[in-house]
Amino acid sequence: MSAESLILFFIVGAFLVGIALLFSSIVPPTSTNPQKAEAYECGIPTEGLTWLQFNVGYYLFAIIFLIFDVETVFIFPWAVVMKEAGIAGFIEIVIFFFVLGLGLLYAWKKGALKWE
């Protein structure tokens, strides 16, 4: 990607978003009241702060996600050359998948994928 196209991309992006915001602030009739500024929560008045303590389960999911994210990084280059790599490359990726499949099985068996 050349720098010129990046600059053009930023300019066009800013222009599109800017035009949309400009028109939506000029054209429609506007009315303001305190309720409109609230965070949307199904019409019920919001209670307390949105920055509250989360369940510890999210963290485990995030870690598992990150590990499979790293896996994707290594599988992607293989996927690009899959056809020319032939059977040898295929066996290699099968071993790769097998070892990581063990990890997934372990996570499954330990109940790490279950929401508690």
Added chain:
Amino acid sequence: MTSNQFMFLLFSAVIVIFSILTVTSRRILRAATFLLFVLVSTAGLYFLLKYNYLAAIQLTLYAGGIVVLIIFSILLTSHISEKLPTAGLLKKWPAALVALVGAALCIVVILQYNFPGSVVDTEVVNVRDIGNSLISYGEKGYALPFEVISVLLLAALIGAIVLAKKRKD
């Protein structure tokens, strides 16, 4: 100023500004969000160098994975909405001193190096080359490291689950 230089300066400015905001923000969740901008701009620098694969990794792993992990771990703590206290003078002066010495060392080393002025096209490493060398077992092949990575990831996965599950017992 060429457009390359312009984009480099733009990305560098974003990285510097948001790095400073990251370390000076008194709200820890905002600091994590500022960090996201730093990481995305770094990916922009990689795109500028035509390191497309590295830029994609930077976006998926750092901007996608690590920041999510950081935000989740922040949300796990109970004092998210509180502002961090400002550091006292006893902490500020040694920190400033250490930062200054570190910066001075880096600047001196960089200035002493004589950068040879030459114009070379950036070497384009495409995903195809990386894929070929990842799975080939010949001269420049990385087939064995590729398989070892899967064992490493397995160890990381099991370790993460063991550590996270231990807390509940």
